[in-house]
Structure formats: structure tokens, C-alpha cells
Amino acid sequence: MKQWPFYCEQECEQYNVSSIYAPYLFDTSLLFFKAVSTALDLYGGNMSFYDIVTNGTLIAQCSVGELTGATDIKCCRHQMFVYNKTPVMGRTHDCYYNIGKKEMAYIRQLRMIDHENVNKLVGFCMDGPVLLSLWRYCSRGCLIEILTNDNLNINIDGFFIYSLIKDTVEGLYAIHRSPIEIHGNLSSKNCLVDERWQVKLSDYGFPFLKAYEQPKSSSEQLWTAPELLREPEAHPTKASDIYSLSIVMADLVNKNLSFENSDYNGGADEIIYLLKSKTSRLIRPVLEPVIEDFNIGFTHLIKDMWAEEPEQRPKIDVVRKIVKEMNVGKSKNLMDHMYSLLEDYAASLEQDIQGRTKELVEEKKKADILLSRLLPKAIAEKLKSGQQIQPEHFDLVTIFFSDVVSFTVLASKCSALQVINLMNGLYTIFDSVIDEHDVYKVETIGDAYLCVSGLPERNGNMHVKEIALMSLELLKKIPDFRIDHLPNEKIRIRIGMHTGSCVAGVVGLTMPRYCLFGDTVNTASRMESNGKPSHIHMSADANKLLTEKVGGFVTKSRGEVIIKGKGVMETYWLLGKQGEALLNVDE
16 A cells, blocks of 8 residues: 555554545455456556556546445445544444434433543434434544454553453443433444543444344354343343343453353354354353453453343442442543553553664664675775765776685595685685785675785785785685695695786675776786786886885796787796795796
8 A cells, every 4th residue: 555556655643543434445446456356457558557647537437336335334334424424333223213303302312422432422314215323433443352352562551451341330330320211232342442441331222223224144243132132022120231231241350352261162053043042051251250350250240241041240330339339549540550560561662763764774784794795895885875876997906816726636635615615725824814814705706716915995006916916815814725625635726816906896786796896807807817826927018116116025036928819928026025035946
């Protein structure tokens, strides 16, 4: 829904509460997709998908037909309306009835009921295709939705359940003392919860309409008193309301739907059948309180309230008195309790956020370290800040290439895992040496090793010195490297280096790589491939810069050599530093 064509970016203001327009958006989406499907079937061969979905006239033509959606009167007794810019819930009565003066007087009595735990009747509509009673909208839904919502970030403790029970009892007490006297349709689905976490009893009254409505399903009759189930025409009483209240309280105590924890395999149909049969065994929900600090006295009260004989059930004022006595010394209301819970939750959430933030910082450090190993630090910082990396030209750098001599023969004597361990141990030596010099490792390709000095950070003419010192140190350390599974084999490498200009830049999006381009890279590679084992082969440009500009190194001319793709070139061997032992070069 956040994408085209709806662009629903805003979330509801109230947490865990769906928008009142959600059913309409659902039906609109469903109708649109059905219309697109029809249009594709009819015109998909001649029109593109984009042309079809953007053609409003075509979509409208393909939208003709019937659709059973979330707002369909035929599939749902409740609909959402807006009355005086306020959302109200409409309850459809699927029957035809001639509303006379007596019924109008009764409806006026219903509208006169005003109690904080009774949902207000807004009005009654007789002009539409069906009779419609309008009630105030309670944003948090019914008790069933509260109890079964696993995503509700509220700690449902004993006081929370007590407050819900107390509000429900107070609501029924107000109805029994009102002119209508009887609710007649009490269930957990008709006990609504508003934004202040206050329970409001709804869908009460209208006995003259409910007598002619379609029969309730078995699942809707689970709160109905047994004596009403056994009568051909149900006539609710105050005692039957008490029974319904006991089942609602059982739902709250068990924190689930009625009879859900019972062992009746036939479901609601079997339970209703057994309730009608009046068997010797009392058919009631199993009371299994799931709240640790819950007052066990409620279970005894509930059992008294669902007594088989209506005369044995306590009156609502008795129930109200007992419920009040269970909270002696606790004056705070549910809102104060909710604020306390939210404060505790906020403190817990803050600690959780601090822990997660610390973990995030650590993971970010790891990611930064990994990125700095894959790319130069300056380039990595630009990528993290979202900057575009432009290719950069460097006038003078020195590039290093190395290769393991007779690697193919050596690899043929090893398993794949042994080859990996061999190269990992060898390149660990390379990496440790590079860390001691101003050199950047570009990449490794098999047994070939490529690195450069003078980029991405320019260092004057010191790049050739850094590569020369690194090369000499590598030749000193490589002979000490031992192959565990081939103790008699020796590792030897060829090294080539060349100084010149090149271009460097980041290539790729999925796996970005910092790559070098230019003839300098090719020439350095040729220096390596035309070199000799345990020798440092360098071009004339590198030799000139190293001996004339930098100094302190000893080199020896190799003479003119035919280089593939370059022709005849004069090249040199790097022997070592002045005043130190020199490499033995046999030409």
C-alpha cells in the first residue's frame, strides 16, 4: 500500500489500532486488482501493463460487476460511518419491521442511557435498504481483540483484568437499572474498549428486531444462557444477562475465547447441542487463570453466576458489590495503572534501546573495518556519506606485481582446502609487510598479488621507495614460510615494479572494487612475468626515480629485454639498500 498507486505513507495515530477506513481501502484495492486482471485478459496482447493500469477509463469499464468485500452488508453486520465528522459504527438488522410509536418511544429510551461503561446509541436509520442502529466507535475493538492480540505491547496483569471485569459489571449494572432493564445480547464481542481503555457495553436492546433477525451461529451463541437456547423463541432476562456476564468474565480470566480450552472435538456446534440437551454434566468453560497475581475469588463468583437454574444466580448488585470488595485498598483506576505500566515499559524499552544502540555501534565498527579493508579509507568514507566516486588521475605512482613460481605444479600436489590454507598463510605475510609501509593492496588474483603506492593518498616521490622497501622485506621473509603438508617444498616469488601514471576509480555497485587503469598497470605486470624467481625486476622509469631522486638503493642493469606488447626495454634488478647485504643476481 505504500507503493504506487496508493502511496499510503502515514500510519494511524493510535498504536495498534487500524484506521476506520481500512475496510474501504481494502475493497478499493481488491476492486482495482480485479479490474486490472480483467483488462489484462482482454487487452494484454495489444497494450502494455503500464498503459493498462494508467488508463482510468479502461479500468472503470472493467470494474463493472459484483464484489463481496470487507464493507459488504451481506457478509458483515457492522459497518463504519461518519456522522458529524465523527466515526460511528453501524449495526445492520437483517429483518423488515414497521417501526411504530411504541418502538420509537423505546428507541428514545435507549438514547437516554448515558453511562461511562455503556456505549452510547447515536441514532437509528429507517430510510435505507436495511434498518441500521448507529453506535459510538470504540477504537481499540472488543475484548476478544484485546485478549488475543499478541502484538499488544501492554503487560496484561491481574489489575488490568480486574479493571476490565469491573467496567463490564458496572455497564451491566447501569443497564439493569435503566428503563430497558435487560441487555439481551451480552458477549465478549459486544464489550468494546475505547481509547482510554474503558469497557463499554454495546449492541444492547432492540428485542423487537432481534426476534425477527436471522438465527445466530453456534459460535455467537456461546454466551447465551442455556434456558434461552432451549426455548423456541428466546426472551432474555436479567438472570440470562448474569449468565452471559459469567462467560465474558471467564474469557477474561482465561485470556481466550469461550470454551477454547475445552476438550469438545465438535467445536461450537457440539457445545450448543450439549447445552440444549441439559445433561447431568454441567457444560461450562474450564477456568484456568493465566495471570499470576489474579484474585482467585473471581473463579468462585463466576461459578455462582453460571448456575444452571436462573433463580440461583446472584443479582447484578450483588455481583457488583463482590467485585468492588476484591479491590479494597486499591484506589487507582485503570488509566493510572496503564500509565504506570507504560512508564515501566518505557524504562525497559530505553534500556533495550541502549543495548541495541551499543550493538549497532559495534556492528557499524565491524562494517567500517571490513569496508576499509575492501576500499581505501578516503573512498570508503565518501561511499558511506552517499557521495559519488569520480575516477581520479594520478601523475606518478609505483605499482607492484608478484607471482608464486610454479604455482600450478605446487597446487597439483594439494587438495583444494590445502591450497586455500597455503595461500592464506602466504598472503598473511604479505599483508603484515604492507601494513608497515605506505602501500595500498589493490587485489589478489589466484597467486598474483597487486598493490600500489602513491594513491589514493599522494606521497610525492616516496611511492617508489615504499614499494622497493616492501619488496626487499618480502624476499627476506618468504624463505621462512613453510608448507605444513609439503615440508620439502620452498615458496619462491617473482616481483615486478614500474613507475608511471594511472587512473583509479570505483567499479561496480553490488560489490564495488577500487581498480587501477592505464598502461602503467600492464607494464608492471610485464616486469613481473619477465622476471626471475626471488628477483625484483623494475623498469627504467622506476630505476631512474629510485636512484636519482630518492637514492640509497643499489640496482643493476639487466640490459635490453624484449617485452611482449612493449618491444625492447632496458630493465633493472633491485639488489638492496646501500650499506646492507645485497641480493645475489645471476644474469
